[in-house]
Amino acid sequence: MIKDSVFAALELAEARRAERRRFLKLAGAGTAAAGGLALLSACGSDNNNSTTPSPTPTPTPTATGSVSTDVAILQLALNLEYLEAQFYSFAAFGRSLPEASLTGTVGTRGGVTGGRKVTFSDPIIASYAREIAADELAHVNALRAVITSVSAAQVIHQPAINIDGGATGAFSAAARAAGIADGNGEFDPYLNDDNFLLAAYLFEDVGVTAYKGASPLISSAIYLEAAAGILAAEAYHAGLIRAELYRRGSEARVKANKISDARDSLDGRPLDGATDRKDLDQGITATVSGAEVANIVPADSNGIAFSRSTLQVHNIVYLTDAAKTSGGFFPAGTNNSIEALRTSGDFSKAS
Template identity: 30%
Template sequence: MDIISGQKPGASEQHPIARNVSRRNFLRFAGITGASAAIIITGCGKDETDEMDGGVNLGSGDIGVLNYAYALEQLEAAFYTRVAEMPYNNISPLERQYFEEIRDHEIAHRELFKKALANNAIRNLEVDFSAVNFSNRESVLATAKAFEDLGVSAYNGAGKLLTNPDYLLLAGKIVSVEARHAALVRDLIANGSFADNTIVDANGLDRSLNPMEVLAAAAPFVKTRINASNLPTN
């Protein structure tokens, strides 16, 4: 991934969210990070970026933040749709139900943002789940955990960037659902890990990440180039 400086992170520079995935599973993810130039942060305008590299510009202000959230919801909805279509080997009826319900939530979130953004919505992103073994429970759960923890951190970090209180209220309602997903997935992996100290600090607060950190962590799973240079920073 090339973010501003043009440097590609190596295995020693793994993102904190990525480290939440079990080491064995993340080796597969890390192996494609260097080759996956999925997100380019540039100073180009929307039209220039779209024309030059087929990417999308999230925009600025509240519209940019909503498009940022919309991009993440597209990624999650695509992942859980794939899980529901290709359930892993020996999946239990209860776990199948869990993933179908999460899929429906993520699709609803995606469509909420699409409707709110109307003509300002970015186009559909092209995803890349080649690092995920959808027939293997461990691989699916590790990816789901990474996505859910990342989603919660993303909303926590983006809330302060919104100026419209209605949008902030919407984000608050969605992040609470994402946190429920994260807790469920974590407990499917290891019972009682739903709120351990890897995500909740000594003050009882969940992790918060800024958009550049989140997009960098999501990059191995997104083929579409995303220009987030116009997003607000405070």
């Protein structure tokens, strides 16, 4: 049974790789087609007797002046994907990601502290873990490929990552901040199904809001396609994790809501000099007319998910509400070609 599950996960990962190859092939074809269409358009404009509208060019990567901003955004996304992918790989399979998916030229190559296979009691949760692990590895490889298509010299190394649940581990520090650590002040995300889901909940909502915040800033339609596709997948993951935690009852709901409050205490820091904090996060329950109801989708009154800036994202993964360059799940900081993006919410600094 276990062997069959591993083979199934490997087959799923191969399907993801095939889809990534298809995307890159289409992206390359789109670039070539745009050149041909632009030439046809120019020729058509010289024909004053032509009544046929000039064709609309296929979207292509933008000029060098704005590519640096796009690449900086994708690099930040890749940092988060390294973190998520390593967590799920250890939880589902008890192993790190393959070395070929972790090396680059930007930043310092870091190792992983902590991580082990979860002994799941619910085979359905175990199946979810394996599928998400395959997705996250595919995200890592897809982002690396997209960045390479611009410049192989811009691919970042995996930074140092801490996914430990011991006394000095990042998960325990996060749990203490949320008030859900055990009597020893620790939180082991690999202990059981519930702890795994809570740890996944901590990451998934951050990933969704990070992509939501960054996507409108991407100028290239091709790179936006990659980011939007990953955003959609991460949203599926987040909704699944939130629904499972809600289904598991009051204790899991209370802990999830405390994690939400802790995240909000970090990412709600005003960016404009104001003194009030903004409530950007939502737990998995809400109170309506005095009754507790499910809140599976964290959204505004229009049903639209909220966004986080890179500063807010870094605050959460560094486990601090101050502007720092390292800490928490990234003990040596994230790897980016634009150093200022570690602490700034202004992507214009990348151009």
